[in-house]
Amino acid sequence: MKPHQLMSALGLCVAGLMSAGASMGAGPTSGRPHHLAQGDAATQRLHRLFAEAWEQGARRAPEWATFRGDHRFNDRLSDRSPEGIAAAEAAQRDMLKRVKAIPRERLAERDQVSYDLFVHRIEEDLALNRFEGYRSLSLGALWGFQSGLSGLMRQSPSTTEKDLRNILARYAAFPTRVDQEIARLRLGMGQGWVTSRPVLERALAQLDGQLLAEVMRSPMAEPFGRIGADVPAATAQALRDEAAKALQQQVYPAMQKLGRFLREEYLPKAPEDGAFARYPDGKAVYAALVKQNTTTPLTPEQVHQLGLQQVERLRREMEAIKTELGFGGTLAQFIDQLNQDPKQYYADGEALLAGYREIAKRIDPELPRLFAELPRAPYGVRAMPDYMGPGAAENYNGPGDDGRTPGWFNANALAFKNRPKYSLATLVAHETVPGHHLQTARARELGDLPEFRRGGFYTVFSEGWALYAETLGTELGLYRDPYSRFGHVQAQMLRATRLVVDTGIHALGWQRQQAIDYMVELTGQRAVFISAEVDRYYSMPGQALAYMVGQLKFTELRARAAKALGERFDVRKFHMVLLDQGAIPLDVLEQRVNGWIAAQLKLPKT
Template identity: 65%
Template sequence: MPIRSPSPVTRTALAPLLLALAAALAPLAPAAATTPGARSTLPAPSPEARRLHALFAEAWEDSARRYPEWATYRGDHRYGDKLSDHSPEAEAAARALRQRYEQRLRAIPRERLNAQDRVSYDMFLRNLQQERELDRYEGYRSLSIGSLWGFHTSLANLMRQSPARSEKDLQNILARFAAYPKRVDQELARLERGLQLGWVSSRPVLERALQQLDAQLSADVTRSPLYEPFSRSGKELPEATLSALQSQGQEALRSQVYPAMRKLSSFLRERYLPQAPADGAYQRYPLGAEVYAALVRLHTTTPLSPDEVHEIGLAQVKRLRAEMEAVREQAGFKGSLAEFIAAIKNDPAQYYPDGESLLAGYRDIAKRIDPELPRLFAELPRAPYGIRAMPAFMGPGAAENYSRPEPGGRSAGWFNANALAFQRKPKWAMETLVAHEAMPGHHLQGARAAELNDLPEFRRNAFITAYGEGWALYAETLGSELGLYQTPYSRFGHLQAQMLRATRLVVDTGLHAKGWGRQQAIDYMLEQGGEDPVFIASEVDRYYSNPGQALAYMMGKLRIEALRDRARQALGERFQLRDFHMVVLDQGAVPLDVLERRVDEWVAEQLKRGKAAARKPS
């Protein structure tokens, strides 16, 4: 499921950010393994390399100033009293700045850079080009209200990530509360402009968003997720100071934040929702087909068309359907696959009685995985991780997700589990989810990338969907080697999760490029995978909210598997899975074509080394 980390290409600076708002639970210990050693010492950089890295550092610092919420998420709290400016003037200035960055980048002779710096050069240029391409579509940029994340939940999510240890921390939050009404006005202007351009979020998406918005406006402000930092703080502050700050926080919510949120809610209900289409298929929007094709390229990091992705999805659905039938037979079930799914879904023994028990079940799985990891990975990240409940206002249909740790070990990584879904999440579906969200999935990849100190910061913090989600889905397939999927039920749970990602290829492209309706998409996914209907409806609305993103999981996983198989065939007995995994992980997040080149280089290096060893006299 989605990782909660800023993306280089977003409709707003906060659109992809979603962090759990439940009370933090003690993180799990990191898996026992060899700790990463110091990275290799590089020769003195060339003048071209110094110019390149100076540009990277300047752009990184500028992003912190312009998008202080983003800085907070990555652990930089210098601008923690500010919210980003999304006025037309600020947006125009940002576009001009990106243009200047591109001009400066192109003035650096790429051929004089070393191999790693050439990768960084290409990725930085790709980011700028993607921003420029999507800047052309003002209507698309206006769609900042989604069913899974969006502007309407951004402040609550930011509060969960904000430090609350000192008086200065809480004063910063009060300053952000004071700035919030202006930020809402800017977003209303953006949404109004979208209306004029014929771009409005779909009705199902808006209805979910309004429920999430209303759930934040508790009559008792101390029960609102927006108040969370004031409830969390206290250990380091004198009681009188904390009490005064808490009173100020409550008053700020009542007089500043709540009125602004109600203004947003009223606009969505009275102005926006009446003009919302019944579905959010991009074919219906002006230039929508063009935008969707660009998003497919962006999220998959491939030149594939929506039709090509659709066909790949159909082939994967067929393959997985056959594997699910095989598991049904292994379980000794005599009925159809649909009857088998119904039987195991309706077994009360397969469900936990409450959300806390569900969370404990996830933690038990993680503790079983951790000791097995060194067999598959030569090095593991130092940063710990934990499992906690996601905010209740997201509702029982929200998908689980992951939050990356802050740099420098200031916080753990988190698998944000939907504790409200305990009646819908069977035990046999939980193992594959832990492997995806925690270890060896998102946490291993993201925390490892953050420790690659030879890479520029923008690469250590990058999240490229096809790589990140592709890795996490690939990580699920390692479960049997980690002691998971030992029963037919849990093997079926793994295949069902894979089927979900395969049907996404069919449904996302079907909705946005082939004229599918919402109910058609829901019915198709239910028929193929047998998932919970509430969850599937939420999934389909998510594809309206974030077109193309869901394609990245299976497309990335298929490429990683293909690279592994190609390397194994080329190297034969010299192939070591642990080494292959480190080659994939130690680039940070990269586009799939860049990853392919690096794996091919590694294979060539291994073959050359083997030939050299064979020539040595015995």
């Protein structure tokens, strides 16, 4: 699960965290003191402010802290009452005032970048804070408040008695948290902001899927199935009994209350069409989200046109591979033939997971050819919970700062009938290495950057990098035959159609079925997957634009550097230039690459 997905799943807004320095980040410090840069008073003030902000982030969003391996607040849940939200915004404004009181011109260049990023994200979030109705939309098609507790439990440690008692404390706090979320949803209803019916139906199915008859088999009880060996057997059983009681008396009733509210009050007011253009101020919100998710001044219309151009380019590439394989029919017929071939599918979910792991093992030893340094944190492949359903897209959880939690590629084992083998290699490259895991784990090891940058998340950088990483599969020998190359280009086509469809539904009047039909035709993906994709775009407007916008910039910058440097171009060093400032906006990235090119040109040839 990526940071924006985590925010949705916990019912948190990024703005509330940025008041504490989260910068759309995936988590806070693990309790160790922040590095205070040596230098003049302005530098010291800046880094103290970053450290204070990051610490406040852990306290205001303890769930988020858990995901990052900071377990000091594992017995708490966030306060999303009106008072709690107001306090978070007040803290934002205070942070902004205090950072602007620091003379920027006194800072070193790297600290000026950190200063600018910190200010920019607070100002951006404050601008969106005024749209209370939009901020109330916490229920998603793939992730949302309805599944947040289960996701949190999966990341919660359970090796000690204290760990388990922390979980019991969170169970006890959950009914209040549900009441707060219902109040927020009612606020949104009053302002004309209600999640669309198709998205709500998916959210309700997820909610129901967690309420198993045997409470200790629920994903919300997951930590009690992996109690650490150091916990005495009698204590472990007593804690399991307490957990079962808490689930029956506290958690399940709260979830059922949420479900009743959604079915009886919320769903009857839900529109069939979740296009943002139909909501009050929706056009302004969507334009802001496009800017936030791409870090560019592109308008929805410009992004739409960019998507159409990329669709045409990739269609030609798909046609070329089809011809290479000697297939004389249409592209649609070719894809249908591939998808109908039983040899393209694993027999069950476990075999699919084994296939993903085999691909990852092939990639790992090849990475030093493209990267001068590699992160230390390990990663693994695991199945996502069954309640997510067969339509859920694969995702990634970053490693924890506690040193105990690896990065995880969460694969949909239920979807083994919809994951042809030719499509798997590019997906593994995206979610693990050289994609999300390499970028995320590397950023967290950059000890000379402030915490908010090491754990920061710009969607266009992180998703753009992961999509660019898919293209590196060619150099890594990952795409061994025309079929896997076709799977790679098909995955690129999916991201290109996102540019067209996301802007189409939210800004240009496209209908849901129109979007589904368009993507099915161009990608050849099955409708069950594409319908979930489109509902995801209704849930997370603008987010899907980041992938290809970012990837195109990474590709452009590599071509620029290679052309300028000629034989002096070292792709291993170039990739470290891209990664070693953490996630940053595209304009900042471009400035960094241009500066590196200029510096390399000044060096004597060897």
